[in-house]
Amino acid sequence: MSAAPALPEKPKGKRPIGWIIAAAVVVVAIVVAVIVSAVRAGGDDSGAAAGGTRKTVTIGVADKSLAYWSTYTKLAKEKLGVTVKLTNFADYSLPNPALKDGQLDLNQFQHIQYLADYNVTSHDDLQPIGSTAVYPLPLYATKYDKASAIPEGAKIAIPNDSINEARALLVLQGAKLLTLKDGGSAFSTTADIETKKVDVQPLDASQTANALQQGSVAGAVVNNNFATAAGLPSSDVVYQDDPASANAAPYVNVFAARKADKDDKTYLALAKLFQDESVQKAFLKDNPAAVVRDESPASLQKELTQVEQDAKAAKQ
Structure with a gap:
């Protein structure tokens, strides 16, 4: 074996290259440690990993202006350490695609029947992870005090999306x-x-209340959030379905998540937070005709599966 070549003499006044490398390694290690510590302490703001800690969650809703959301978002911060950002939608067709595309983390605006129809029609698999309430679907009339008083041939506005249209026809x-x-x-x-x-x-659905108020129809079936936004008084309700009946199960409103996130602990905690006594008190003040429902994610998902099967059969 040949002898190794002699190393050059170390330059005077300069630090050895090995020391520089060692120092660099130490700096990198410190940076990594700081980043890891920050993630553990502050959580993942983007909410990338199912089951992980999230500090900011965006929820799509259709009634952001109602006071109970203020109670809800305050409690989310105090009890869960989560900042809830609400995104309001006036068009029911938008929150589910926004959830699917990742613009939202959750949405809360629809009942199981609507979600099932969306999943079947759009070949999607959004899942309910918590319940809120069943809202009655009322028929409003400003000039008549009962449905039987509405004259022959009078125009009645109803929502035109497939699920609310069917329920309105039943009303x-x-x-x-x-x-x-x-x-x-x-x-x-x-x-x-x-x-x-x-x-x-x-x-x-967003126009039925306007049509009634403008006098272009004699009556209108108006979804709860649009009736509230339009200031329609309960005294103008001439008929409504029964939100407490067994037939109302498909109309339980839910928090929905992407299927990959249905077991996310933060999302489940936010859905369950709706059942907090202070949230319910504020909610029922805003929605006195609603019937609050506390259903498990498993039971909601089972109901969704059944309604999706019915929806597929109806479309054949």
């Missing part, structure tokens, strides 16, 4: 303003109207 049938083929179902359309006393006018 009008309950009010004896029309009859539906085979008694109607959760997937009935205006094509299923067999006899009618009134002229049904399907409109975007």
Whole structure:
């Protein structure tokens, strides 16, 4: 074996290269330690890993202006250490695609029936992870004090999205303003109207209250959040379905998440937070006709699966 070449003499007044490398390694180690410590202490703001700690969560809603959300977001910060950012939507067709695309972490605006129809139609798999309440679906009229007083041929506005349209038609049938083929179902359309006393006018759900207030219709079926936003008084309700009945299970409103996030601990805690006594008190003050429901994620997901099967059968 040949002898190793002699090393050059160390330059005077300069530190050895090995010391420089060692110092660099120490600096890198310190930086890494600081980053790891910060992540452990502050959590992952982006909410990337299911089950991980999140410090900021964006929820899509349709009634951001109601006072109970102020109570809810305050409690989320105090009890969970989570900053909740609310994004309001006036159009029901937008919050689910926004959740799917990652613009939202959760949404809370829809019942199971609506979510099932969206999943089937859009080939998506959003999942309910907590319940809020069942809202009655009322028929409003400003000039009449009961449904039977609405005259023959009068125009009645109803929401035109497939699920709310079906429920609205069932409301009008309950009010004896029309009859539906085979008694109607959760997937009935205006094509299923067999006899009618009134002229049904399907409109975007956000416009039914406006149509009533502007006088272009004699009555309107208006979803709860739009009725509240429009300031429609409960005294103008001439008929509504029963939110406490067994048939109301598909109409339980839910917090929805992407399927990959359905077991996320922070998201589940935020959904459960709705059941806090102070949140419910504020919620029922804003929504006195609602019936609060406390359902487990497993039972909600089971109900969703069943309704999705019904939706697929209805579309065949």
